[in-house]
Structures are given as C-alpha cells and as structure tokens.
Amino acid sequence: MVGVKSGTWVCPLICLLYLLAFLQVEGDNVPMTLLKSAVAEGAVCLDGSPAAYNLAPGSGSGANNWLLFVEGGGWCSTVNDCVERKGNFRGSSNHMPPVSFSGMLGGVQERNPDFYNWNRVKIRYCDGASFTGDIEKVDPATGLYFRGARVWRAIMKDLLARGMNKAQNAILGGCSAGGLTTILHCDSFRSLLPANATVKCFSDAGYFIDAKDISGADSILSFYSDVINLHASANNLPSSCTSSLPANKCFFPQNVVATMKTPLFILNAAYDQWQIRNILVPNSADTNKTWGDCKLDIKKCSSDQLQTLQGFRTTFLNALPGAGSSSTGMFILSCHTHCQSGDADTWFAADSPRIDNTPIGKAVGDWYFGRSSAVRKIDCPYPCNSSCRKVDSNSMED
Structure with missing residues (x-):
C-alpha cells in the first residue's frame, strides 16, 4: 500500500513543480516597482501617485539585452476625463492591477524564442498623454498632475541605473497609446x-492616422489637439517634426516617422478596431446609429460599410512609410482587431495570425536581427486571410 501511495503521488508532485516553474516565467505576476524617489521631482501619475513599471530580469545570453514595452490606455482630452482616470489604473499607480508577462514579453523560449531571456520591462501608463505632458502648476480643485514627460525621464533614469546603460541590444515597444x-x-x-548597442523600436496598433471621419470632419485631429493643449505636450513632441509642422500634426505617426533616425517596426491591423470606432466612425459622426454592429464585428458590416472600410484601409496604407525606408519593418494584417503582441496566442503560436505563413513574433525577430533583408508584409484585403479568425472582433486594450 505504501508503494501504491508513493506511486500515486510522485507524478502529481513532479507535474506540479513543472507547472510552478512554467508559471514563474510565463504567467506569474511580475513585481511592480514604484518610483517613490522620483515623486519629489514631480514625476507622478495624474493623481500624484508614483510612476511604476514591472521588470523581469534577463539571464544568460539576454542578460545585457533590454525590451521595454509601454502599455496602452488611450488619452484624456478634458479635465473631466482626466479626473475620472484618477480613480482607476489609467491615472493612478494606487489602482494598478498585477500583470503577467506573455507574448512579446513572455519568458518561455518556445513561445518567444528571440526575447524570452532579455530584461523585460512593462512601463505602466498613467498620465493620459503618451508621456508628453509637463505642467508645473496643480489646480487644487482637480488635483491633476500633468507630468507624463517627467515620468518618462524618471523611468528611463531608473532603468539605466539598473543596467540598461550597458545594453548591447534594446527594443522600445508598446501597444496602442503605448x-x-x-x-x-x-x-x-x-x-x-x-553608441555601439543595436537599438530599434516596435509599435503595435499605435500607427494612428490623420484621416477624416465618415461625416467629413477632422474628429481625431481635434481630439489630439485637445490632448496636447490640456497637457502642454507641444514641447515634448519630437522637435524634428514640430520644427516644420504644428504640434497637433506631430501626434500622428505618419508625420513623425518621416523624420525618425531609429529603425521602427510597425505592427497594425489595416482594419484596426480602435481606429474604425474613433477615427473613421466616432459616435459624433454616426448620428443615425447605423454603424453599431459593424464597428463591433466586421462580419456584420453591410456591403456599403465594407466599401467604406476598404477605403479606410487604402488611406491607412498610403500613410505608411514608403518602400524607400529600408529600416522600417511592417506587418499589416487584414484583421479586425487592436493590439496583437501581448498575447502568446497571437504572437508566436501554431494558429496565430500570419502573413505568408509567418507569425508576428518571427517577423519581428527576423527584422530586429537582420535575418531577412526586408520584412515588409502587407496583407491582402479583408476577408482574404483565414488566420484572422482567432482575433477578429476581439477585445481591445484601449
């Protein structure tokens, strides 16, 4: 009987140990670092709480490699919007939930072969302006701190002191507003x-285009103008852009990328859910409420609505860097989704979305390490890509 009990329990115990080891690197919560020392410098979230990030240390061949990933979360363009954020994780580190690392940040080699053992950092987003605001004065009536640019500098300073100043390879990435x-x-x-480090950038669902909505209005331009004015962002946008264009135009990637010197990879859905809902068909433009179902599920669009979406895709493609930009990688899927790099199922799984039978994770790795001379993959129009079935109409981060 003792032998039977021993045999009964040995396997479950071993399996449990393997499971725990797996969770530790792939699914367990990664500790959050609060930059309390930077509060005195004014580097704080909207509510005045400390800036924050999560760090999974690198190991082995990845000990001196760094992957920074900025989480998404939209923007606040009015005082009321920003006040609402103070009470949740979009504006306060006091309310930030734990995070687990997966997809591009994942720590399992089979699921993330190129970056699994790097120093992997998730930068928490709590300023509402893509880390561009900087206003010294705080209105006591609202208690709002518009200090995103200071938060950015404080996080960079802290990570450099933790070893990023010796980086051999580095990627700055992010999803949506990130x-x-x-x-x-x-x-x-x-x-x-x-200077001798290989440094590149990666934008997932962050290539928001300057386009008119279905009513012919410049809704997204007006919205971004309000964000910039509220947070006083103009001085913290790339000067290479603002030297020749108004600040509100320099919140659009198509105007910034043209002047960038650092290699960039653009991952985006041509039928990006957020852009369709907020750029092409904002509520203000859909006065007859005929787009509700289509915006949620592309399979429910009428033939006329699909034609409009195909026109938006063309506008999006025309806003991308031209073929002459050899350092710019692209992976433009024909999916109806938003953000695809943070989930193991869409990053590097057997059934993840693909172009030319290449999953996102492999395309990004090939581009970063130069394993392919040019990684510029642009999908055919919807509904040609059957691999999109897993992500079409999935939930969005923003």
Whole structure:
C-alpha cells in the first residue's frame, strides 16, 4: 500500500513543480516597482501617485539585452476625463492591477524564442498623454498632475541605473497609446543607450492616422489637439517634426516617422478596431446609429460599410512609410482587431495570425536581427486571410 501511495503521488508532485516553474516565467505576476524617489521631482501619475513599471530580469545570453514595452490606455482630452482616470489604473499607480508577462514579453523560449531571456520591462501608463505632458502648476480643485514627460525621464533614469546603460541590444515597444509613445520617444530613447548597442523600436496598433471621419470632419485631429493643449505636450513632441509642422500634426505617426533616425517596426491591423470606432466612425459622426454592429464585428458590416472600410484601409496604407525606408519593418494584417503582441496566442503560436505563413513574433525577430533583408508584409484585403479568425472582433486594450 505504501508503494501504491508513493506511486500515486510522485507524478502529481513532479507535474506540479513543472507547472510552478512554467508559471514563474510565463504567467506569474511580475513585481511592480514604484518610483517613490522620483515623486519629489514631480514625476507622478495624474493623481500624484508614483510612476511604476514591472521588470523581469534577463539571464544568460539576454542578460545585457533590454525590451521595454509601454502599455496602452488611450488619452484624456478634458479635465473631466482626466479626473475620472484618477480613480482607476489609467491615472493612478494606487489602482494598478498585477500583470503577467506573455507574448512579446513572455519568458518561455518556445513561445518567444528571440526575447524570452532579455530584461523585460512593462512601463505602466498613467498620465493620459503618451508621456508628453509637463505642467508645473496643480489646480487644487482637480488635483491633476500633468507630468507624463517627467515620468518618462524618471523611468528611463531608473532603468539605466539598473543596467540598461550597458545594453548591447534594446527594443522600445508598446501597444496602442503605448505604441504611439514608442514612436514619439524612439529617437530620444536611442540617444540614452551606448553608441555601439543595436537599438530599434516596435509599435503595435499605435500607427494612428490623420484621416477624416465618415461625416467629413477632422474628429481625431481635434481630439489630439485637445490632448496636447490640456497637457502642454507641444514641447515634448519630437522637435524634428514640430520644427516644420504644428504640434497637433506631430501626434500622428505618419508625420513623425518621416523624420525618425531609429529603425521602427510597425505592427497594425489595416482594419484596426480602435481606429474604425474613433477615427473613421466616432459616435459624433454616426448620428443615425447605423454603424453599431459593424464597428463591433466586421462580419456584420453591410456591403456599403465594407466599401467604406476598404477605403479606410487604402488611406491607412498610403500613410505608411514608403518602400524607400529600408529600416522600417511592417506587418499589416487584414484583421479586425487592436493590439496583437501581448498575447502568446497571437504572437508566436501554431494558429496565430500570419502573413505568408509567418507569425508576428518571427517577423519581428527576423527584422530586429537582420535575418531577412526586408520584412515588409502587407496583407491582402479583408476577408482574404483565414488566420484572422482567432482575433477578429476581439477585445481591445484601449
């Protein structure tokens, strides 16, 4: 009987140990670092709480390699919007939930073969302006701190002191508003690292385009103008852009990328859910409420609506860097989704979305390490790509 009990329990115990080891690197919560020392410098979230990030240390061949990934979360363009954020994780580190690392940040080699053992950092987003705002005065009536640019500098300073100043390889990436952050701060990020380091940037669902909505209005331009004015962002946008264009135009990647010096990879859905809902068909433009179902599920679009979406895809493709930009990688899927790099199922799985039978994770790795001369993959129009079935109409980060 003893032998039977022993045999009964040995396997489950071993399996449990393997499971725990797996969770430790792939699914366990990664500790959060609060930059309490930077509060005195004014580097704080909207509510005045400390800036924050999560760090999974690198090991082995990845000990001197750094992957920074900025989480998304939209923007606040009015005082009321920003006040609402103070009470949740979009504006306060006091309310930030734990995070687990997966997809591009994942720590399992089979699921993330190129970056699994790097120093992997998730930069928490709590300023509402893609880390561009900087206003000294705080209105006591609202208690709002518009200090995103200071938060960015404080996090960079802390990570450099933790070893990023010796980086051999580095990537600055992000999703949605974090993907826009990546583009806006890409060249300045590169300037912080050793001259001999290989430094590149990666934007997932952050290539928001300057386009009119279905009513012919410039809704997204007006919105971004309000964000910039509220947070006083103009002085913290890339000067290479603002030297020749108004600040509100320099919140659009298409105007910034043209002047960037650091290599960039653009991952985006041609039918990006957020852009369709907020750029092409904002509620203000859909006065008859005929787009509700289509915006949620592309399979429910009418033939006329699909034609409009195909026109938006063309506008999006025309806003991308031209073929002459050899350092710019692209992976433009025909999926109806938003953000695809943070999930193991879409990053590097057997059934993840693909172009030319290449998953996202492999395309990004090939581009970063130069395993392919040019990684510029642009999908055919919807509904040609059957691999999109897993992500079409999935939930969005923003």
